[in-house]
Amino acid sequence: MTGNNDKSTVKMPGKQDLLAEFSKFFPKENSSTIVATGDDAAVVETNGNQSVFSSKTFIENVHFDLTYFPLKHLGYKLSTVAFSDVLAMNAIPSQLLVSVAVSDRFDLKMVNELLSGILNCCDTVHADIAGFDLTSSTRDLIVSITAIGECEPALLCSRKGATENELICVSGDFAAAYTGLLLLEREKKVFNVNPNAQPDFSGKDYLLQREIKPEPRIDIIEELRRSNILPTSMTNVCDGIADAIIKICKASDTGCTLFEEKLPMTELTFVTLKDLDIVHTVAALNGGDDFELMFTIKQSDFENIKNVSNVSIIGYINDKSAGYNLITGDNLKVPIYAQGFSQS
């Protein structure tokens, strides 16, 4: 949920590299620990079933801005982010543990607003709030969410598993949330100069909705199951397409080729980015907060995947030696980079 709004200082050496470095020293003592770190969620096995866990902390003025974020939508969005990690393992969300820290800037009604958004999102994916803790913060609102999901071991998808010639798919469309964020930030600046100014968002509802109230893509997971498609690898797209595909390729030890013209984007996103003087492909590759799914499938699933609505094929997996590349509209091959990984 960070990407462009993240005043991060720990990202410098490549956040993904850093996490991998720290995790090297984590022992794995228990046979129930299946996937420890380095994927979208942790996997724990109990009596043959696998439970999937993702824990995230969201901090006011780092991960969200209450100037333009209604608390109810914030609750919904933070839950989507946490569930998104569970869905990215091809698991079905089942429970949420919530821990909220507030200062005296917040009253009980506000906590209730936040909770009602969290409950709405739980309702969307049919999960329960199984734990709730309330504590004090010095000033900012801090929300920690742990999402829990269930998966039959045979259906679990990790980032690892993609092989050469497989197709790279994504759900939904891209850069809309990022564009929505840019609009919100622009109007915030106007408001700071002139508090009487009315924000100008006419016709931009979709972009704002994608930033303020993104949906957990449980529909995609359910449709893949109905269509009997088991992806060979999967991750969620939270920091742009580039970050997501590099996560899959690094874990799977492969390269990739993406096609600029295949990156799905709505006309509204495209036009608005043009007005804002931003290259739309850069926004799709590196913009954040989409919370869509990216997965790879065997070529034999090419016809079958057409039955899953809202999915686009954007490229294919190569041998590692090919690197990570984008074929532009002008048929140029350019390398893909992502902020979280070192460029070496």
Added chain:
Amino acid sequence: MTGNNDKSTVKMPGKQDLLAEFSKFFPKENSSTIVATGDDAAVVETNGNQSVFSSKTFIENVHFDLTYFPLKHLGYKLSTVAFSDVLAMNAIPSQLLVSVAVSDRFDLKMVNELLSGILNCCDTVHADIAGFDLTSSTRDLIVSITAIGECEPALLCSRKGATENELICVSGDFAAAYTGLLLLEREKKVFNVNPNAQPDFSGKDYLLQREIKPEPRIDIIEELRRSNILPTSMTNVCDGIADAIIKICKASDTGCTLFEEKLPMTELTFVTLKDLDIVHTVAALNGGDDFELMFTIKQSDFENIKNVSNVSIIGYINDKSAGYNLITGDNLKVPIYAQGFSQS
């Protein structure tokens, strides 16, 4: 872990009452959700086994003070706090999910120190770090920890289950951590006035250790199992004995009688509290950060419990109508109150 160091504003209407009020509206959609809220940890059932979860957020200058807290010990303590909730369900810790937020006041070496303390505590209870996330904070260190444990359904102990005439037991001794905190706060004040002053902690090691590096009482859980004692109810003592026994009594719909003279306390704690002009029983009843276990057993386990080292019987369960009472050393009956519950 809060108690006396907690600049809480949400505690006013009775934090426990508040949590119960919010939780009323949480639906329970999934059959796998066994215990949702209102106990020490959440319980989720998978294929006949029960997994136990507790999620907590700790914020610098609210829940801990880095002036006197070495990061390694902090990591150990926060893990103890999280595991303590799992142990309080009579479950065995298996995994930990960790999410750390730091600002540019912190470098990687400091994150490593914190992590090494967390890993040490995981080692104590034989649990794995199954998830690790690193993000940015505006200024303060924020640590969110989710502890996961396993339990056979027949062994699970909740706060509910105590019945009349059963014995109330606690592990360890009390008020030592609170006394240690008072000493640390006193020396901090001296230091703030005179930065050249050397702190005076001679002979107080045990008190400091109890505050700075409390141990997860997995030894008690293991000894209870070896002795074939299944407590009828259980909770952890994190905000004093009064808070813990009221949690058990409210959940079990009972009253209780505790004996002042039975409350376990070391001579060092007693003497130091006297020097500090604090009534030792008040400190045992309402001091925080002990992370000991409280549980009730049947009278028939009276002889058997003597085989479990480090456990004291401090009272017995009454009918609800008797209320919550302490029999003082002078044989007076006084009602017991706790901060987290409304007094009505």
